[in-house]
Amino acid sequence: MRNRIKDLRLVYDLTQDELAEKLEVSRQTIISLEKGRYNPSLILAYKISRVFMCRIEDVFIFEEGNENG
């Protein structure tokens, strides 16, 4: 599972800190997400999609043919 968080964050001209605040998570969480270190909860994924005004599937890319997702 890949994601476009970093790209979208830059499009919206936000720092990691600012995005973390909007999402009510720590900056570490943003870093880990951007680096693809884990698989967020659905609620966090949803909040992210709302910040970027799009659908979950527009932020997170689940490539068929599975590396687990």
Added chain:
Amino acid sequence: MRNRIKDLRLVYDLTQDELAEKLEVSRQTIISLEKGRYNPSLILAYKISRVFMCRIEDVFIFEEGNENG
């Protein structure tokens, strides 16, 4: 956050056990999800949406005006 897992499972005529197998999770996980006891991981949410051939947002309903999600 509500979800339509139980409804969709019945539409697809699956038992909890069968759905659990398809998703590669335990039956307990299905029960807990149907009962709304927790907030799944994004990957699990995605797999569920694939089983039911729809989008994540069609399975999980995030009512605006937040009880967290």
Added chain:
DNA sequence: ACTTTACGTAAAGTATACTTTACATTATAT
């Protein structure tokens, strides 16, 4: 009567999402 199937609960264990703190690096500004 009894067995089987489907659903449910409870409780303890494991894996992992997410936090917190502390420190390093690079770029920009003064």
Added chain:
DNA sequence: ATATAATGTAAAGTATACTTTACGTAAAGT
């Protein structure tokens, strides 16, 4: 030169998703 802002790493701690086992119940089949 040094201060500040933004990004990154590492490691230990907490919360919670998910598993496993064991047991209870109600309905349907034989």
